[in-house]
Amino acid sequence: MLNALTLTVSLAALALAAWCGFAAYRDQPTKDWHFAGMAVVTVLALAQLVVGVVRLAQGDEADEGTAIFVAYLLGALFALPAAGFMSLVERSRWGSATVAAGAVVLAVLEVRLHDIWWEG
């Protein structure tokens, strides 16, 4: 369950990065549809956080300790809302570029989460 979510969030984040990167390339600010996309990916990250915490509560353990695992889950949850808020303040292509960078950061966080939580 957690592995599937990690993979889903990674792919969704990369798609969002490409989408917002394209908007930046075309000199456009983020629009309603971009925010809908950010919302979808953020809901996935929230689901990942909930599943991760439930698994910890059930007695499972992450490779590098609970603190690091939860820190990465929280970072993954807040990456896009923070970048999205900044793109609301910066209504230009650079706001779109910021969201694209935020989505890339999220994808990197997912790779790290995969490193510390992988049941083969």
Place this chain on the structure above:
Amino acid sequence: MTADRLVKGPGMLLVWLYGVMSVGAVSRSAYQIATEFDRAPLAYSLSAVAAVVYVFITYTLVRGGETARRAALVCCAAELVGVLTIGTWTVLDPAAFPDTTVWSEFGYGYVFIPVLLPVTGILWLRRARRVAPAA
């Protein structure tokens, strides 16, 4: 907001990346110093220094103004010197570093963002002065 704010256009992207590096470096060094400082005191101390630099630059970028711009410029230069020094040091003498720092091998573990960020930061801060002459 004053006319000489630094967080506009490319500055927004820059402040986001500095913010991410701040959160990453602060939480990483706080955790490592709290739990396993004895294993690699040099590496973890240097990570803490890097974290302070990132937080300070983020703060000055958000604050804006000519004084903040100068302070950020100095810190970006110090950051660049730090990345290059630590990067070279880790390549030449890996034995001194049982664990990596944020700036090890020129920021290899962070997609080279640590070495690219100060360069773009300096370029942006220099341009910000030309665009918005002292108001």
